[in-house]
Amino acid sequence: MAFEKNILCIGAGYVGGPTMAVIAAKCPQYKVVVVDVDKEKIRAWNSDNLPIYEPGLHELVKKTRNKNLFFSTENEKGIRESEIIFVSVNTPTKTFGQGAGKAADLQYWEKTAREILAYSNSSKIVVEKSTLPVRTASAMERILNENSKAIHFEVVSNPEFLAEGAAIQDLENPDRVLIGSRETPDGIAARKTIVEIYVHWVPRERIIESNVWSSELSKLTANAFLAQRISSINSISALCEKTEADIGEVAHAIGMDSRIGPKFLEASVGFGGSCFKKDILNLVYICESYGLEKVARYWEAVVEINEWQQSRFIQNMLTNMFNTVAGKKIALFGFAFKANTGDTRESPAIYVAQGLLAEQAEVVITDPEALKNARKDLKGFKKGLTFEPNPYNAVKGSHAIAVLTEWDVYRELDYKRIFKSMVQPAFIFDGRNILDRKKLFDIGFNVFSIGKAPLKHF
Ligand code: NAD
Numbered sequence: 458m459a460f461e462k463n464i465l466c467i468g469a470g471y472v473g474g475p476t477m478a479v480i481a482a483k484c485p486q487y488k489v490v491v492v493d494v495d496k497e498k499i500r501a502w503n504s505d506n507l508p509i510y511e512p513g514l515h516e517l518v519k520k521t522r523n524k525n526l527f528f529s530t531e532n533e534k535g536i537r538e539s540e541i542i543f544v545s546v547n548t549p550t551k552t553f554g555q556g557a558g559k560a561a562d563l564q565y566w567e568k569t570a571r572e573i574l575a576y577s578n579s580s581k582i583v584v585e586k587s588t589l590p591v592r593t594a595s596a597m598e599r600i601l602n603e604n605s606k607a608i609h610f611e612v613v614s615n616p617e618f619l620a621e622g623a624a625i626q627d628l629e630n631p632d633r634v635l636i637g638s639r640e641t642p643d644g645i646a647a648r649k650t651i652v653e654i655y656v657h658w659v660p661r662e663r664i665i666e667s668n669v670w671s672s673e674l675s676k677l678t679a680n681a682f683l684a685q686r687i688s689s690i691n692s693i694s695a696l697c698e699k700t701e702a703d704i705g706e707v708a709h710a711i712g713m714d715s716r717i718g719p720k721f722l723e724a725s726v727g728f729g730g731s732c733f734k735k736d737i738l739n740l741v742y743i744c745e746s747y748g749l750e751k752v753a754r755y756w757e758a759v760v761e762i763n764e765w766q767q768s769r770f771i772q773n774m775l776t777n778m779f780n781t782v783a784g785k786k787i788a789l790f791g792f793a794f795k796a797n798t799g800d801t802r803e804s805p806a807i808y809v810a811q812g813l814l815a816e817q818a819e820v821v822i823t824d825p826e827a828l829k830n831a832r833k834d835l836k837g838f839k840k841g842l843t844f845e846p847n848p849y850n851a852v853k854g855s856h857a858i859a860v861l862t863e864w865d866v867y868r869e870l871d872y873k874r875i876f877k878s879m880v881q882p883a884f885i886f887d888g889r890n891i892l893d894r895k896k897l898f899d900i901g902f903n904v905f906s907i908g909k910a911p912l913k914h915f
Pocket residue numbers: 467468469470471472473492493494495498532545546547548565566568569586587588589617618619620621731732
């Protein structure tokens with residue numbers, strides 16, 4: 458069967474896989490191929506055991522795979538046969554050389570551009586799906602278009618705004634889709650081609666067109682604003698703990714102001730995930746490189762507050778457990794950076810686990826989806842660490858529970874039974890404010906929440 462369009466996506470990760478699965482499902486007339494250098498990952502995408510956990514993803518992949526959605530390691534063939542290439546490779550923080558610790562490491566991105574150039578023998582649209590520093594498109598155009606093949610590449614920016622754990626929902630019903638290009642006739646024609654894909658399921662008024670630099674910068678800015686809201690509410694949570702104000706009540710009161718809005722005001726042990734920190738630090742680096750020191754410091758503070766919130770959580774555990782956790786068993790409820798994902802990248806749980814292990818606590822980690830990644834994250838620790846899928850087994854004989862991921866399953870446990878199996882006095886540190894603190898206190902727990910006065914029996 459001949460397909461109307463041949464779309465390739467380079468990078469079969471958290472963005473490439475789900476995004477292409479949705480495009481394939483919504484546009485059966487297009488052929489969608491996803492390639493990756495990671496053979497194991499591609500093997501997993503072609504199996505019943507997908508490499509990432511995302512509600513609704515497996516069903517979608519089963520419907521489309523090997524019909525109009527294909528996962529492959531054949532970059533060269535994929536590039537040659539496509540007219541539109543989405544690039545969703547990783548763009549982590551640079552760990553070496555200039556800008557180490559802040560700037561985006563663009564080596565995977567640039568390698569991809571060179572591969573596209575090497576294997577192409579016709580003109581193509583290259584779509585920036587990865588999150589990139591503003592003005593990356595300019596460098597890409599240089600690499601791609603200084604060729605002797607008499608072919609032309611139009612670089613379009615189409616950043617992804619999905620949140621993990623809700624990726625399919627976000628992709629099927631996005632707040633907006635942003636497509637930026639050069640304001641030249643070729644640039645505008647290329648972005649219209651990308652618009653044509655999304656109009657199959659996204660209302661036209663939610664598809665925004667802009668210049669390419671605005672599009673690139675909007676992605677970094679959106680993540681910076683979202684993370685800033687969390688750091689803002691977390692900073693106030695610290696003040697609540699000093700003043701008997703309740704962060705839930707404060708968030709509710711300010712969120713009812715329609716200019717502020719109620720979303721993203723959940724105080725927590727801190728934000729995690731692969732992107733907020735890296736994208737803000739990237740923004741900071743860009744500002745510094747343009748001499749905008751004040752702007753750089755302003756955004757850097759969002760990351761600093763987040764790190765402080767995580768260390769404050771560990772300190773709080775230590776202080777309230779009589780200044781020592783050495784030899785005490787502590788159960789961590791949740792290791793993923795948020796619920797409904799197995800992703801643990803930059804999860805606050807990593808820092809909490811490391812902090813407690815450094816204090817010689819016996820740490821037991823439980824999580825419905827993230828234990829495999831947790832094992833990898835903490836592979837350097839040989840002593841005092843166990844992994845247990847069943848939360849009831851995890852808490853047996855423990856002094857404390859720290860809730861680090863807001864999985865629903867933790868709201869519904871039998872805490873009377875749990876209390877009886879723990880060492881007394883028993884502590885709960887709820888880093889997500891998901892538990893009924895009054896009920897827990899009545900059972901006998903000493904309860905510590907974020908931004909609320911503690912409920913203690915002593
Ligand atoms: P990821 O690490 O899960 O996936 C990236 C994939 O690209 C990896 O599987 C890697 O093997 C592959 N890759 C690297 N170089 C390659 C090459 N030359 N050829 C083929 N494959 C190659 O990363 P991710 O979470 O999917 O993020 C990708 C980009 O999207 C990043 O820029 C990120 O900032 C952005 N983003 C991520 C999210 C998210 O929720 N994870 C949301 C929006 C935007």
